[in-house]
Structure formats: structure tokens, C-alpha cells
Amino acid sequence: MRYQVGAALALAVVAVAVCVHLGMVFLHVAPSNTVTKAHGKAIDDWVYPEFEQNWKLFAPNPLQQNIAVQARAEVQAKSGEIRTTGWYDLSAEDGRAIDGNLLPSHTQQNELRRALDFFLATHDSDNRPSGLRGSLSENYLRRIVVLRLDREDAAGKGGVVEQVQVRTRTTNVPPPKWSTEKISDKPIYRVLPWWSVATDDTDTDTDGGAE
Amino acid sequence: MNRLALSVSSAIARVTESALGPYQTAVIRIGFSATWLLFLLREFPHREELYGPDGPWNWDLAQQLIAVNHAFTALMWSDSGGWFEFVYVLAVLASFLLLLGWRTRTMSVLFMLGVLSLQNRSVFVGDGGDNVLHLMSVYLVFTRCGQVWSLDARRARWVRSEGAARARGERIADRVGVVLWAVLGFALVAVTAGGRFDGVDPTVPVIVWLVWLALAVWWVVGRRAKSAEPRILLDVVGNIVHNGALFVIMAEACLIYATAGWYKIQGSRWQDGTAVYYPLHLDYFSPWPGLADLLSSSGTLVMLVTYGTVVVQVAFPFTLFNRRVKNVLLAAMMTEHAVIAVVLGLPFFSLAMIAADSVFLPTSFLRRLGDWVARARARVVARRGRTPLPGPRAPENPEPTHANSPA
Numbered sequence: 001m002r003y004q005v006g007a008a009l010a011l012a013v014v015a016v017a018v019c020v021h022l023g024m025v026f027l028h029v030a031p032s033n034t035v036t037k038a039h040g041k042a043i044d045d046w047v048y049p050e051f052e053q054n055w056k057l058f059a060p061n062p063l064q065q066n067i068a069v070q071a072r073a074e075v076q077a078k079s080g081e082i083r084t085t086g087w088y089d090l091s092a093e094d095g096r097a098i099d100g101n102l103l104p105s106h107t108q109q110n111e112l113r114r115a116l117d118f119f120l121a122t123h124d125s126d127n128r129p130s131g132l133r134g135s136l137s138e139n140y141l142r143r144i145v146v147l148r149l150d151r152e153d154a155a156g157k158g159g160v161v162e163q164v165q166v167r168t169r170t171t172n173v174p175p176p177k178w179s180t181e182k183i184s185d186k187p188i189y190r191v192l193p194w195w196s197v198a199t200d201d202t203d204t205d206t207d208g209g210a211e
Numbered sequence: 212m213n214r215l216a217l218s219v220s221s222a223i224a225r226v227t228e229s230a231l232g233p234y235q236t237a238v239i240r241i242g243f244s245a246t247w248l249l250f251l252l253r254e255f256p257h258r259e260e261l262y263g264p265d266g267p268w269n270w271d272l273a274q275q276l277i278a279v280n281h282a283f284t285a286l287m288w289s290d291s292g293g294w295f296e297f298v299y300v301l302a303v304l305a306s307f308l309l310l311l312g313w314r315t316r317t318m319s320v321l322f323m324l325g326v327l328s329l330q331n332r333s334v335f336v337g338d339g340g341d342n343v344l345h346l347m348s349v350y351l352v353f354t355r356c357g358q359v360w361s362l363d364a365r366r367a368r369w370v371r372s373e374g375a376a377r378a379r380g381e382r383i384a385d386r387v388g389v390v391l392w393a394v395l396g397f398a399l400v401a402v403t404a405g406g407r408f409d410g411v412d413p414t415v416p417v418i419v420w421l422v423w424l425a426l427a428v429w430w431v432v433g434r435r436a437k438s439a440e441p442r443i444l445l446d447v448v449g450n451i452v453h454n455g456a457l458f459v460i461m462a463e464a465c466l467i468y469a470t471a472g473w474y475k476i477q478g479s480r481w482q483d484g485t486a487v488y489y490p491l492h493l494d495y496f497s498p499w500p501g502l503a504d505l506l507s508s509s510g511t512l513v514m515l516v517t518y519g520t521v522v523v524q525v526a527f528p529f530t531l532f533n534r535r536v537k538n539v540l541l542a543a544m545m546t547e548h549a550v551i552a553v554v555l556g557l558p559f560f561s562l563a564m565i566a567a568d569s570v571f572l573p574t575s576f577l578r579r580l581g582d583w584v585a586r587a588r589a590r591v592v593a594r595r596g597r598t599p600l601p602g603p604r605a606p607e608n609p610e611p612t613h614a615n616s617p618a
Contacts, residue, residue, distance in 0.1 A: 018459055053342055055466070061486065132276075
């Protein structure tokens with residue numbers, strides 16, 4: 001009898017836990033509604049950080065623009081002369097690495113792309129950061145750019161990258177052949193301010209991802 | 212009224228007396244651990260750039276974010292390169308051993324710790340596939356996912372046959388298990404006493420401690436209990452927890468499809484039938500531009516695939532009530548994910564989704580698959596000319612007659 005009580009208790013606890021968990025996760029993925037507005041804090045406390053999820057995969061609409069990250073550097077040569085490099089298309093390099101690749105690496109497919117998403121989500125249209133996440137995203141994007149420019153040997157022999165600048169180039173995916181839609185094929189640029197390179201930016205292990 | 216009581220009591224009997232879906236939980240165990248293992252091996256040359264202390268998302272940046280979101284990651288315990296390498300190798304090892312089903316419960320915990328440590332360390336390099344693995348690695352801990360197709364199952368068979376041969380009452384000592392438990396317990400106490408769990412969200416520490424204590428109770432009761440009842444009670448509790456977790460895993464898969472589908476319905480591109488064209492023409496998701504052009508050369512075909520995707524995703528949870536329709540949709544979704552793996556260059560996302568889908572595969576199919584794999588292996592072994600393995604294995608069936616659930 002004692003054991004039956006134990007089993008019943010376990011059944012009750014698990015049933016309640018399952019219902020609460022699924023309810024919380026459901027409310028987390030559901031659109032904003034009466035219940036989530038009233039109990040948003042409780043839902044977030046339950047779901048974050050380990051049960052966070054986002055399944056709006058290509059929804060409500062798939063992305064219809066190619067957003068490329070390009071970067072250039074201000075380099076101090078060994079002679080002391082300061083020059084500015086041309087623009088390096090870092091996303092195009094990712095694209096080339098992905099072409100014909102059955103197993104694209106997260107470094108090629110996600111790193112730069114998601115770092116830019118993170119940056120855009122935490123900055124206003126004047127590139128002003130919002131809060132801690134804004135400054136983190138700036139540091140992150142800068143460090144990726146410094147790493148990539150270093151692999152390109154943008155500084156040249158004996159040169160030092162003093163500052164870097166990032167711009168995005170947004171192009172609409174041309175409408176399908178069978179479609180009558182007309183959209184602009186002119187790229188739109190968004191130029192971010194120059195960022196000074198911090199001393200520890202260049203400590204990045206550059207061998208790590210060299211192909 | 213009587214009928215209702217009867218069906219409730221039979222449902223309670225079902226979820227208490229056995230851990231349902233032994234083949235389904237085994238196949239997702241193998242699926243998720245293989246996905247993560249292959250991912251870790253593929254990224255091995257890039258591991259430092261993705262998760263290392265000096266990568267672009269370096270230790271210091273990660274530290275600042277984790278101070279705010281309180282996620283668990285063992286990689287924040289030290290910023291040394293050696294510790295990072297150790298954790299990475301441990302994550303590889305844990306996924307391999309979970310794949311084999313060696314000390315399944317313990318390995319499932321280590322697997323979870325490996326997945327969370329790496330993913331929470333660098334949240335901005337992951338995608339949907341990482342998200343699936345993240346959740347499922349936590350849910351797997353609560354399942355008895357090593358009942359079949361595992362080294363644990365093989366050892367259990369051996370113990371049963373050996374135990375019958377030996378004199379009654381004599382026990383077969385499990386030294387490895389005890390040592391493993393003690394070593395990990397020592398590490399757990401050290402980590403907790405060292406304050407490594409301070410400021411961390413309690414989810415992970417609670418799970419790890421609970422499993423560690425439960426394993427101790429299980430062992431003590433198995434050895435010491437004078438009557439059978441305490442052991443039966445523990446077995447029942449294990450079954451209840453397993454069945455609850457299995458239900459959560461299935462519900463989670465349904466939530467993924469439902470969310471993906473219902474949000475798509477609201478999008479103009481999914482409505483006008485061109486949505487599938489666009490990802491195929493994004494530079495980051497088009498490894499085979501020629502193939503993408505070929506696939507999107509017909510507007511009608513693109514529209515059919517676009518509408519088909521939404522219909523299947525929205526409909527899937529409801530088809531679980533009809534076995535046959537469910538199986539058709541399941542085949543369609545697995546095929547679509549296999550295509551996505553190649554065409555959109557998302558192999559690990561697709562593998563994780565196929566692993567999640569396979570929790571809905573019918574038992575009869577999984578058993579046929581298991582027999583087929585066992586025969587293929589036997590043939591390979593025989594061809595190598597070595598002494599054949601001890602005869603074809605008897606079909607495993609831990610679940611008698613009513614085993615056809617939950618599919």
C-alpha cells in the first residue's frame with residue numbers, strides 16, 4: 001500500500017511537471033496574447049535560458065535579400081605611412097566556401113551572418129548601440145572582421161591594422177523568371193563608423209579556422 | 212461512468228508498468244548523439260574559432276552575456292585553452308558513448324552537459340539544428356533510451372543469462388558503474404562546493420544532482436532491499452518519468468512543426484506560392500546554384516512545394532490520431548529534410564530534425580530496420596573472414612504484446 005501511494009505521488013508530480021512545462025513552452029512560442037501579456041514574466045522565468053526556442057523558420061516570410069558584410073582597414077605600414085585598404089567582401093568569401101560544400105561549417109554559414117543580425121537587432125538606424133547587448137555585438141562583429149582581415153593579410157608585411165570599418169550591402173533577390181514582379185536590383189549600402197582595433201582583438205587564434 | 216474509470220485505470224497501468232516506445236527512444240538517442248558527434252568532428256578544425264577562449268566571441272564577451280542570462284556552461288569555469296580542449300573532447304566522447312548506449316543514463320547527462328556547455332558558450336553561432344539538440348539533450352536525460360540497441364541492453368542480457376547459470380543469490384558486481392558514479396560524484400561535489408553553480412539558472416544543477424542521487428538510490432535498493440517492493444516502486448517511477456519525457460519530446464516536435472507552419476500561413480510569400488524560391492537564392496543557403504535554379508525553373512512546381520510544406524507542417528500534429536496518414540506525412544517530412552540538407556547546405560539541422568521525426572516511426576518499421584542492420588553487420592563481419600559473432604541475435608522485445616505504441 002505504501003508503495004502504491006509512492007507510485008501515485010510520482011505519477012501526479014510528473015503529470016503536473018509535463019503539463020506546466022508544455023504549457024509554458026506553448027505560450028513561449030505562441031504569438032503575444034492575453035495570457036502572455038498577463039504572465040510574461042513567469043513564462044520567461046520558466047523558459048529562459050535553457051528552453052528558449054524559435055521555430056519561425058523562413059516565416060512569416062523567407063528573407064528576400066542578400067545582405068553582405070564588407071570591411072576595410074586603416075593600416076599603418078612599417079614605414080609609418082597610413083593607408084586605407086579597399087573593401088573586402090567577407091560574405092562573398094563565405095559564399096565561395098559554401099559553394100559545392102556538402103558540410104558547410106558554422107564559421108562559414110552562421111558566424112558573420114548571425115553576428116550582423118545581432119548587431120542590427122541591438123542598434124538603431126544611426127548605429128547607436130542599445131544597452132549591454134549593443135556593445136557586446138559591436139565588439140563581436142569587430143573581432144570577426146579583424147580576424148578575417150588578418151587572414152586576408154590586409155595589413156601587408158609589417159603593417160598594423162589600426163581601425164576597421166564595416167558596411168552592409170543589401171541586394172534584393174531577383175524575382176523568379178516566371179514572375180511579373182519588378183523590384184530594384186540596385187544595392188543599398190549602410191556604412192558603420194570606423195572602429196579602433198583593441199589590443200586583444202588581434203590575440204584571436206588565427207590558425208583556428210584557416211582552411 | 213464505469214467505462215471512464217476503466218479507461219483511466221488502464222491508461223495509468225500503461226504508463227506505470229513499462230517504459231513505452233523502447234525502439235523510438237533508442238532511435239532518437241542514436242540520432243541526436245550521432246548528429247552532435249558528427250557536428251563536433253566536422254567543426255574540430257574550427258573549434259577554437261567557434262567556442263574557444265580566444266575566438267571572436269571570446270571568453271570575456273561570453274562572461275558578460277552569461278552574467279545576465281545565467282545559462283549553464285562549463286566553459287566559463289576557466290579561460291584556459293587546456294580546459295576548453297578537455298571539455299570539447301569530453302563532449303565528443305560522451306556523444307560517442309551515448310550513441311553506443313554505454314551507461315546510457317550517465318552518458319545522457321554528460322551529453323547534455325557537453326551540448327549546453329558549447330552552445331551556451333557561443334549562442335551566436337548556432338542555428339535551428341543547434342536549438343533542437345539543445346532541448347532534446349535535456350529531455351533525453353529523463354528517458355530510458357538504452358532499452359534496446361545499446362551496450363547496456365547487451366550487458367543486461369548477459370547478466371540475465373549469467374545470473375541464471377550461477378548460484379541463486381550471488382550477485383554480479385558492477386565495478387565500472389560504481390567507479391564511474393563515484394568519480395562523477397566527486398566532480399559534482401567539487402563543482403558545487405567550488406561555487407561553480409552560483410549565479411547559474413538552477414535547471415541544470417538540479418537535473419544533474421537528481422540523476423546522481425537517483426542512481427545511488429537505485430543501486431542501494433537493488434542490492435540491499437529485503438523485499439521486491441522498493442525495487443518495483445523505483446522501476447515504476449522510472450517508467451513514469453520516461454513516459455512523461457517521451458510525451459514531452461513528441462509534443463515538442465509537434466510544437467516545432469505547428470509554430471513553423473502557422474507562422475508561415477501569415478506570410479505573403481507562402482500565400483502567393485513563391486516562398487521556396489527565395490532561400491534557394493540566398494548566398495548563405497545555396498551551395499549548388501545550378502541545382503537551385505533547376506528546382507525553381509517551374510513556377511507551378513515551386514508553388515506546389517511551397518503549399519505542400521505549409522500543409523504538411525500545419526497538419527502533422529493532427530494526423531497523429533491516424534496511424535496511416537501520420538506515416539505518410541512522416542515520410543514526406545523526412546524526405547523534405549533530406550533534400551534541405553543538400554540543397555540549402557544545412558546537413559546538421561536536417562539530421563537533427565530527422566532524428567526528432569523518428570520518434571514517430573512505427574515500432575514494426577524500427578524492428579525491421581534493426582534486423583536489417585544486424586544482418587548487414589553480420590555479413591560484413593563474415594566477409595572479413597573472422598570467426599562469426601555468436602549467432603544471429605534473438606529479436607529484442609522488452610515490451611510484450613502491447614508493444615506497438617506510441618506509433
